[in-house]
Amino acid sequence: MPKRIGLISLIVVCSLWSLPKAAYAQALIPHTLQLDAAKLEQQGLSLAQEAAQLAQFQQYEMAMPRARLASQLAPKSDKVWFLLGGLYLQTKELDSAIAALKKAQSLNPKNGDVLFALGSASFQQQKYDVAVNYFQQGLKLKPNDPEGLFDLGNAYYMQRRYSDAIAQYNQAVSQDKKFWPAINNIGLIKYEQGDVAGAIQQWQSAVTIEKQAAEPLLALAVALYNKGERQKGLAMGETALRIDDRYADIDFLKENLWGDRLLADTKKFLELPRIQAALQQRGENTAAPTPQPTQ
Numbered sequence: 001m002p003k004r005i006g007l008i009s010l011i012v013v014c015s016l017w018s019l020p021k022a023a024y025a026q027a028l029i030p031h032t033l034q035l036d037a038a039k040l041e042q043q044g045l046s047l048a049q050e051a052a053q054l055a056q057f058q059q060y061e062m063a064m065p066r067a068r069l070a071s072q073l074a075p076k077s078d079k080v081w082f083l084l085g086g087l088y089l090q091t092k093e094l095d096s097a098i099a100a101l102k103k104a105q106s107l108n109p110k111n112g113d114v115l116f117a118l119g120s121a122s123f124q125q126q127k128y129d130v131a132v133n134y135f136q137q138g139l140k141l142k143p144n145d146p147e148g149l150f151d152l153g154n155a156y157y158m159q160r161r162y163s164d165a166i167a168q169y170n171q172a173v174s175q176d177k178k179f180w181p182a183i184n185n186i187g188l189i190k191y192e193q194g195d196v197a198g199a200i201q202q203w204q205s206a207v208t209i210e211k212q213a214a215e216p217l218l219a220l221a222v223a224l225y226n227k228g229e230r231q232k233g234l235a236m237g238e239t240a241l242r243i244d245d246r247y248a249d250i251d252f253l254k255e256n257l258w259g260d261r262l263l264a265d266t267k268k269f270l271e272l273p274r275i276q277a278a279l280q281q282r283g284e285n286t287a288a289p290t291p292q293p294t295q
Helices: 007-017 037-056 060-073 078-090 094-107 112-124 128-141 146-158 162-175 180-192 196-209 214-227 230-243 250-255 260-270 273-287
Strands: none
Touching (some): 078 112, 112 146, 128 146, 146 162, 146 180, 162 180, 180 214, 214 230, 214 260, 230 273
16 A cells, blocks of 8 residues: 655645746755644544544544544544544444543543543453443543443443442433433343343333333343243244344344343244244345336
8 A cells, every 4th residue: 555645745745846847956945834733723623523423424434534634633632532532432443442532531631421431442342340440430520421320330230240230220210211221231130130020120111211122122022932921022022123133143132231041041032933034034125125116
């Protein structure tokens, strides 16, 4: 891959391109190119805004180079470094994410969202002690943040500190009554602890809040099927997988913190002929070409 010309070098090249040709044997007079730092910084902030807009549509490959260049043009902006760190986080480049986020933190230590993002990066590295520390620091700055409370609950969950995790999830719900992921995760813990009835109650509450939430719907389907309500469980399972068939992937369920007991029961559930048929039908429907309008 050819070496890319740096921004300043490119400006120099462009400026020299327009200079009149020197006479033969005439010495070129050296000059210093004056760059407008404020203008460059403004260009960097504009690029960061473009990157943020692209990121909203998950166009990370297009957003990333803009954010990188923005961090060079506006290196004193904590928001730019935070954006860059967030993009690295989305693309699973965790070491780069942490480096960018720490730069943002050094520029603005009072930004709780940066601490939450650092906690998320550490969580993904399975450094749960470090993640807990970052989430706790973030909550000192933003004590009523539902997502921060939820993330701390997840870190406690991975440390098997179940009571602490449930306490954080409940605090998240107290701040946002419709925050169904926290309710869902309480169900995950209760199921692993053998409290199936308690888990079912939590998942029913989550589905009541968000009827299109595939995760609690599938978990509820598995629990009801195992409880003996087989037809109801199968119907719910079909509905959940029509909403989002990623939940038919055991590895995806692990990423979403499903415990060993629920995973084992779900694996058996997914192997049932009716569920397999539903998955096959969905796959066929997805693969089918979209009918073109007649001319």
